[in-house]
Amino acid sequence: MKLSVPVTGRAAAAVAVAAATLFTSGSIAGAAPAPEAVAAAPDLPVANVKAHLTQFQSIAAANGGNRAHGRAGYTASLNYVKGKLDAAGFTTTVQSFTSGGRTGYNLIADWPGGDTDQVVMAGSHLDSVTSGAGINDNGSGSAAVLEAALTVARTGYQPTKHLRFAWWGAEELGLVGSRYYVNNLSSANRARISGYLNFDMIGSPNPGYFVYDDDPAIEKTFKDYFAGIGVPTEIETEGDGRSDHAPFKSAGVPVGGLFTGASRAKTAAQAAKWGGTSGQAFDRCYHSSCDTTSNINDTALDRNADALAYAVWELSE
Incomplete structure (x- = not known):
């Protein structure tokens, strides 16, 4: 669509x-x-985002059924994303850390140009739990952030601010990768980040449309987008403080993001305005083996990916 x-x-x-x-x-x-x-924000083709999800599913299938921290499936996922970014002209950095006796990795990709004293970041966690491939949680966010980055390169976008994209490791173990990244920034480099946008579970099969309310300007940017396409939103509460924006917020960085719901049940009022099934979880495959490419709502994925691109373009002008 x-x-x-x-x-x-x-x-x-x-x-x-x-x-x-x-x-x-x-x-x-x-x-x-x-x-x-x-420059107007582009439409991100949902077929491209889904193609990345298919790759994540194949990687999991070839590596014990998951893409979890410290496992071969995570490394292969990181290499897939890095290969795409390197070919597109990004400057990529792999940051290693240790958690639970296993080595984990963050992937950071900088788009050359823009004011490096004003950095706009968009990120998502790349790891799954050990019980499944993690296609909604969080292949969906990872794939959309990747496609947004590739679209920056494809369109030759040169914003006023500097763009940085990130894929975090070991989020499922307690935001380990993103916390490591933030804690290892100098105070000057933390101050240079004008906003961090987080995308965690944006294609839930029984979706809601939730916007983080941590920073008013970023919140308004996302709400403006959804208002423009006639989709009502609610403030995100289920995952508050439970994803990779939390370390940034604690460090004083303005944060925002999108979410389509996890194990909480959709209410009748929410089903009335968004469709779907009331009384059923937004994602009944949350943290389980059925979180596969079949566990994605294409419309939600499409809308959230385009909202992601809109916010990146709008906030980096």
């Missing part, structure tokens, strides 16, 4: 000023120079 993206903020202002200039001058030749247009 192709979703329209509302033109807001500086982009809307540029369009309005340009239109007014043309109207009052009567001719293009007589018009004052229009403001430079701001």
Whole structure:
């Protein structure tokens, strides 16, 4: 499904000023120079996001059925993502840490250019639990962040701010990878991060549309997107503090993100506005072996991936 993206903020202002200039001058030749247009956020093809999920599923199947911390399936997942980013022109860094007697890895990808004193980050955890492939939790976020990064490269996007993307290890063991990353930043480098956007479980099969309310500006950015496509949202509470935004927030970094629900049951009121089945978990395969490519709602994945891209473009202008 192709979703329209509302033109807001500086982009809307540029369009309005340009239109007014043309109207009052009567001719293009007589018009004052229009403001430079701001690049509109692209639609992320959900088929591309799902192709990454298929790869994660294949990796799990070839490596004991999971992509968990310290296991071969996690390393293969990281290598898949890194290979795509390296080929697209990102500068990638693999950061290692130890948890539970096993070595874990974070993958950080920087897009060259932009003001490195103003860094916009988007991230997701790449590890699954040991009981399954973890395609919604959290292949969905990882695949969407990857596709957004590849779209930055494909479109040659050159934002004012610096873009950084991240895939975290050992989230399922207590946010270990993201906490390690944040704790090992200097205070100056932490201060350079103007916002961290987190995407954890964004394709739940019985989905809700939940927006983090940790930072008002980031929250408004996501709400504006969903309002523009006519999808109501609620404040995220089920996973509050339980995903990789928490270490950033604790360090004073503005954070935000999206979520489609886990083991909590959808209420009748939520089913009335979002569809789906009331009384059933948003993701009844949460942390279990049935969290496969069959455990994804394509519409939710599509909408959230496009909201991700919208926020990255809007906040990095």
